[in-house]
Amino acid sequence: MTDAESLGWWGVPIAVLGGALRGGTPFLLVSAGECLTEKSGKTNLGLEGVLLIGAMTAYAVSVNTGNPWAGLLAAGMAGMVLGFIHAVLAQQPKVNDIAAGIAMIIFGSGLAFFFGKAYIQPVAEQLPGIEFGWWSSHPAIRSALRICPLFFFGVAVVFLMQWFFESTRWGLFVRAVGDKPDAARAMGISVWGVRTCSIMAGSFLAGLAGAYLSLYYPGSWTEKISGGQGMIAVALVIFARWNPVGCLWASLLFGGAQALGPALQSVGISSYYYLFNASPYILTLLVMVLTCTNKKQLAGQPGALGASS
Amino acid sequence: MRSDTRHSTPPELELVKVTKRFGSFTANEDVSFKVEPGTFHALLGENGAGKSTIVKCIMGYHAADDGDIIVAGASRDIRSPYDACKLGIGMVYQHFTVVPAMTVAENLILARPDLPLFINWKKEYSRLREFLETAPFQVPLEAQISELAAGQKQKVEILKQLYLNSQILILDEPTSVLTPQEADEVLGMMRRMVDDKKLSVLIITHKFREVTTYCDEITILRKGKLAGAGKVKDLTTSEMASMMMGEQRKGKTIQKAELKPGATVLELRDVRANRDNGIEGVCGVSLSVRAGEIVGIAGISGNGQRELVEVLDGQRPATGGEVRVAGEPFHMTRAEISKHQIYVLPEEPLRNACAPLMSVAENIALRTFDRPPLAIAGTLLSDSRVRANGRQWIERFNVKTPGPDAAIGTLSGGNVQRAVLARELGPGTAKALVAANPCFGLDFAAVDFIHSQLLAARNNGVAVLLVCEDLDELLALSDRVVVMNGGKLVYEAPVAEANIREIGERMAG
The missing domain is CATH 3.40.50.300 (P-loop containing nucleotide triphosphate hydrolases)
Structure with missing residues (x-):
């Protein structure tokens, strides 16, 4: 008997809620990082590679030190190193940031697989979860409400980022650089510096997301662990209209939709299993179609995004 | 307005034999002129005469290959617009330098060199409103730049410099997007500030009407070199035009034929x-x-x-x-x-x-x-x-x-x-x-x-x-x-x- 069955049909929304919190967290961290990067006018597709490097580094450090928090920090740092490489590459004259990003995906994943081979077998100390379901006797509710502190960290990050863009000097610099680099230069802002910092900070967050994957959920190191989440995060940012808090809702929606297929299967609906597993993608397409009209411009898109130089 | 930090009269700006080359191309050669404190100075010349290059040297975009830029009596090494700003020199560009995705208030704030790390918007807004009360024209602070028309964007550019309390203002064809009334309003207001010795203005323009109405002195460039200078009251517009063009050139004007409009x-x-x-x-x-x-x-x-x-x-x-x-x-x-x-x-x-x-x-x-x-x-x-x-x-x-x-x-x-x-x-x-x-x-x-x-x-x-x-x-x-x-x-x-x-x-x- 599975958890969901004991609750009957109530198991489905609870599993979806759990999935939103659990599966949404890496999306949240990566899309927040990508949001910051894109606000500065550059795209970092390489976050997929950062995710893998982060997952591998976190797992390896946790295995070796026995401290998952050290692993988490190491993952963020590893992400920043990769981010720095991307920042240097993507800001060369006549280099397209999408192409540089794809190169970084290949580089990051290759590096992660190479160093990660030795860590597929050993078991690493995992990040703790906080039990918010202690009041319930239902294992399904308890498991859905077991939340990693990184989720709260991510939520704090997006609200802070919103405030950062609106009410801090560097936030205004990032937006100015992303929207009109020439204007930023005219004000003596270093476009290179602002973009490099944004890309590195964004990659730090993506590195943390990688640690979450290998040290919390699903909680092991395999080569398929990222499953394209770094790429999906890029779409989520567009979906969220470059608004950090929007990234939170988009990530939760995506995480929840991901849990729909398994949840329905557990209450006995196993036909169309793969179709339900595709629901996040279908949902994204639907919301995109419904929210885009040709009459409104794509509000929030940084003006310099996709422009060369 | 933040008029506290700087001395009341604007500094003197003088260029001495400034030369700027781009590879083998000489954009400016031995250009010298002086903007006296509290004067309205026009810089005239055809497109490509090197007006933009020379002001970009003053603003620190280009380093002059030769010559001196003297501000307030000392030769200055201006390496960036930020350096120029510290000397009290500000510029309104022909192409807009406001950030389209930001509001007017954000753009004004962004230009401040002493922008605080954390922005207290309530305080900033009240300061901005206070500043706008003394400003010659009004622009809605909450409006996003991308929704504004060209004329309004230009006003934001000028407001930005006034907000920065620039004392030498360089204007690159500032009125080309304004109506005559707006242009008169803007230039008239600048003229009053010049008369009050609060501001020196160096204006690049193509319009003789603006030169004769508002300016005290002119400097004329032709092919990167000094082609003439003088007081506006001593010169006629045709003299200015001939200095600019090199020789007396007559515009070919087609007369309006008397036509009965058709269908x-x-x-x-x-x-x-x-x-x-x-x-x-x-x-x-x-x-x-x-x-x-x-x-x-x-x-x-x-x-x-x-x-x-x-x-x-x-x-x-x-x-x-x-x-x-x-x-x-x-x-x-x-x-x-x-x-x-x-x-x-x-x-x-x-x-x-x-x-x-x-x-x-x-x-x-x-x-x-x-x-x-x-x-x-x-x-x-x-x-x-x-x-x-x-x-x-x-x-x-x-x-x-x-x-x-x-x-x-x-x-x-x-x-x-x-x-x-x-x-x-x-x-x-x-x-x-x-x-x-x-x-x-x-x-x-x-x-x-x-x-x-x-x-x-x-x-x-x-x-x-x-x-x-x-x-x-x-x-x-x-x-x-x-x-x-x-x-x-x-x-x-x-x-x-x-x-x-x-x-x-x-x-x-």
Whole structure:
């Protein structure tokens, strides 16, 4: 008997809620990082590679030190190193940031697989979860409400980022650089510096997301662990209209939709299993179609995004 | 206003034998002039005379190869606009340097060198409002720049410098997007600040009226060198012009032929359209333009003219009403444009009428490349024919380009406008032409050329709808003038009977 069955049909929304919190967290961290990067006018597709490097580094450090928090920090740092490489590459004259990003995906994943081979077998100390379901006797509710502190960290990050863009000097610099680099230069802002910092900070967050994957959920190191989440995060940012808090809702929606297929299967609906597993993608397409009209411009898109130089 | 930190009179700015080379090209050679404290100084010269380069040296964009820039009695090494700002020098650029995705308030704040790490918006807003009370014109602080019209953006640029408390203000053609009333208001206000010895102004302009009305001294550049200088009151405009051009050159002016306007070509019936933000910007415009007449639409920028032109060139969907050409409904499709021969000269032609990375020849052929005679048998594209066609129009319209294969985005503004004009009017088959601010930012020679082309088109029976923010220009060219305000037409008169004061009042609302 599975958890969901004991609750009957109530198991489905609870599993979806759990999935939103659990599966949404890496999306949240990566899309927040990508949001910051894109606000500065550059795209970092390489976050997929950062995710893998982060997952591998976190797992390896946790295995070796026995401290998952050290692993988490190491993952963020590893992400920043990769981010720095991307920042240097993507800001060369006549280099397209999408192409540089794809190169970084290949580089990051290759590096992660190479160093990660030795860590597929050993078991690493995992990040703790906080039990918010202690009041319930239902294992399904308890498991859905077991939340990693990184989720709260991510939520704090997006609200802070919103405030950062609106009410801090560097936030205004990032937006100015992303929207009109020439204007930023005219004000003596270093476009290179602002973009490099944004890309590195964004990659730090993506590195943390990688640690979450290998040290919390699903909680092991395999080569398929990222499953394209770094790429999906890029779409989520567009979906969220470059608004950090929007990234939170988009990530939760995506995480929840991901849990729909398994949840329905557990209450006995196993036909169309793969179709339900595709629901996040279908949902994204639907919301995109419904929210885009040709009459409104794509509000929030940084003006310099996709422009060369 | 933050007038506390700096001494009250502006510092003296002097250039001594400044030379700037780009590779083998000498942009400025031995240029010397002095902007005395509290004076209004004009910098004159044709496009390409090196005016922009010299002010960019002052602002620290370029390092001068030779010579000294002396501010307040000491030679300064200005390496960036930030250094210039610290010396109290600020500049309003020809191209906007405001950030479109930000609000007016954010843009003003962003320019501050002492911008705090964390911004207390409540405090900043009250400071900004306090500053705006002393400012010569008002701009809504919460408005996003991308929703503002060119004229309003220019005001934000000037406000930004005043907010920074710049004491030497360099203005690069600041009034080209303003109405005469706005220009007088802005320059008059600057003049008063100069008279109060709060400000020195160095203005780059093409308009003699502004020089004679507002300036104390002029410096004239020609081909990168000093071509003349003096006090405005000692010089006549023709003396200034001859120093600028090198020799007495006479503009070729085509007289307006006396024509009886023909049949109605272009007819607008209750046309409506929304702005980018979804609010109605064109609120029911009805207007007809007959063959052989120029109908001029006057108005302060941001009153729906841009949206109206975009409806007519097919860039913006109309939300109501209809456009008819020669009695038939017109939906701006390529087939209809070709059938009725309706052409457009939009503002910012590089953005609205060109593919910047494509060659000059390809841009000239944009309307005809897939039709005979340019396309082989009407289907196959022919590079050589496109190039030959381009070469012909480049020569006829005197487009200065390295060649027909150069990307059109690399050309100067005046030459882009000439290339577009060649495409739209060159073949001589146009029945109607819609032109929006066709002379914005161009020098005398180019303006003269475009005026004569527009008048020649009108004399040949083309129906011309001219949208223009320069009222003098509009009145000189038009046969009939209408005023647009708040998305509606509020005044109409034949130009001979037009009352300038009433036009100004209607423009202002």
